[in-house]
Amino acid sequence: MQNRYSLSHLAELEAESIAIMREVAAEFANPVMLYSIGKDSSVMVRLAQKAFAPGKIPFPLMHIDSKWKFREMITFRDHFCHEHKIDLIVHFNEEGHRQEIGPFSHGSKVHTDVMKTQALLGGLDKYGFDAAFGGARRDEEKSRAKERIFSFRDQFHQWDPKNQRPELWSVYNTKVNQGESIRVFPISNWTELDVWQYLRLEKIPIVPLYFAAEREVVEQNGNLILVDDERMPAQLRETAVKKMVRFRTLGCYPLTGAIESEADTIEKIVEEMMTVSKSERTTRVIDFDQEGSMEQKKREGYF
């Protein structure tokens, strides 16, 4: 099946992603890459480095800090961006932070809306970005399966799933009017396995939380929540136990469930993934709020 001019699926996906990033850099005045510190973001940064080598990435990265991220994520972020001389913007919702909004006191819905969705929109508006890269993949969730690679947002950052621009070949429509923007998903066509495979082949560093280790966790509504700092209510902290766990996705620590696991290498993680029976997003608490909840959040501007 292989001949001299056939590419492996990963080489083909990589070429597609690089072309998408260059297209954005060429056609938009003020793009930004949203940087979540997660493994998909790590892949995105590597792709961007490749797209513009030997030059530097011609747009900044922006991290929307909900102020409830795992501490290890922030350490990783600062170290990584310093080492790679990456132009990083850290943005958070000051008003929400002053009101001490958080998942324990206000619940996941309010916290996500104020500290993630509103913070993101605030950040995009503050710097006037006309294109924002995100690391979402179509295999993650049902409503994402239909999202375009270049996904149009109106001036209120809203996504209209019924009125998406047709997207053919690799001829991307990049036209926007003043105030409107495009969310761009260069790794739309990658699967979770592709991401792991790429991290392995390219030896890309990721936050250690992805690998199994003994960690202090509490059980809350069937989720294993890491005791990451003293903001976790005391009576909850008292129930903490030590377990070998790892995280399949990273976000706000009170909203991200760990899974019990012994997998401390990428190979072992993939092995576990091939046999595990839960899809990736089930460890994210927000998806369970209501039917079609991700679609709802996306209409409102959340990634």
Place this chain on the structure above:
Amino acid sequence: MDIKEFLDRDEQKDLLRFLTAGSVDDGKSTLIGRLLYDSKLLYEDQLAALERDSKRVGSVGGEIDYALLLDGLQAEREQGITIDVAYRYFATAKRKFIIADTPGHEQYTRNMVTGASTANLAIVLVDAKSGVINQTRRHTFLISLLGIKHVILAVNKMDLVDYEESVFKDICQEYRDFVTRLKIPDLHFIPLSALKGDNVVEKSQNMEWYTGQPLLEILETVYITSDRNFIDFRYPVQYVLRPDADFRGFAGTVGSGVVRPGDDILVLPSRKKTRVKAISTNNGNLKEAFPPQSVALTLEDEIDISRGDMLVHPNNMPRMSRTFEAMLVWMDEKPMDKNTAFFLKHTTRITRATIDRIRYRTDVNTLRKNEAASLALNEIGRATITTGQQLFFDPYMKNHTTGSFILIDPVTNFTAAVGMIIDRPAADDEPKKEARIEETKSEREDSNKETAFRRIVAEQLIEHEGLKLKPYRCPAGKLTIGVGRNLEERGISEDEALFLLNSDISECLEDLQKLFSNKFASLPESVQRVLVDMRFNLGATGFRGFKKMIKAVKEEDFAQAALEMQDSRWFQQVGNRGMKLVKMMAAS
């Protein structure tokens, strides 16, 4: 097999993108659900959610309804139909797959066309009980229009016709009769039952008479690499990498053909020639690059090249023209309007374009060609198109990259239509080989000698006559300019006048580029002409007095610009010229 071995093998797999055409009634969702299920891509929680949803909103009476798994959006779930393209992912031990799952109904032609644009292969589903229907023909037409080379006719629900061979054979024959009119190079026929699993993954025990491969096996083994064009090198420059003074790389995706270091290169549209120095990537230099690799080329000579230019081999040129014919698929709810100056995006080039004429509209059910003046949503027709800038293109059937384009509505920015360029060059723009005028060595030496002589004589004359750039009176009282050119008796020749004009136009263009912050070239050509004319006439300062007009042009409000032009002393003074220019501006 241990996990390392698994990953090493996984890394080597290639990718097949395929389209499924058919409706829920044909069992399309069931088929996709089964492919995902049998390749174990459904997780426990997705299955649990599926069972729960099937009981609540399902349309198959409590049984597992695979359509719910596939239809992502709330609106669709409520209506019970798929209204958009959804992409699904699965893998087997041999290959990775991306399914473009598209709706079947006629009003969703645009979605099917979208899904088909990136597919290597299409599965056309028919219900064994109903056979080839209008929808089957429509889907097959769209598949051939989009140039998909491999088609599988999947005759589904064979269980409902008692796995009868004659039913299958009749349907195949009918389909074959129809499909000979369309150019599909690779056809397969499979009898299957998605519901029962016959011939999906494993060969069916219920149809011993079928000697071919099951569906999944075809998907795993169909050879697609040679579908790409490795002959005609086309490299649309996407982005110029210039990190420092030493490196100048032209980034892009190889659209077709193969390129190697040392290759002769012709740059379009400038027709400048150079050679490939290196193919640079982050992982070191490559010995060759081919589609669809994204690379960066460095070149031997410093030539001015920017995004939208195309690099080709000098002896293999694309067509270059501002007019061409194409099959258009209308994608917008707003019907076509002949007066619209669309943005046309072709490879990495964006220019203005108008649709001059619709030659005919194709009825997607009968394939009949009907006369038409315009196109509306989901309609397909053959059109003549004129662009502001020249495009470098090939027929779509030979080259999907350089044969495809999109039309963007200039007001809403919606993708109004998509086009596939047709292979019918007018006699005067046949692909030509770049003429090579090779000077012989002695000719070159002679010409060098003459140049040297002229330079010495010119210096001598300047010394004797003087060089003045403004007119003056010579000792004999005649008006003179330059190096002793007598303006009264000799004047200047037409060639010289045109030379001066050309240099004045260059100056105007440079000034306008600056004034319109480098967007001047993307304005409609007629607007560019008006602006050059006015800038020439008025000079740099006078032209800048037209602030409101300049602003209107920047906003691409040409009607307003035309009004602003008339509101001036200039307009009253220049008479007919002013009116002509105003009309040109207003019509843009």
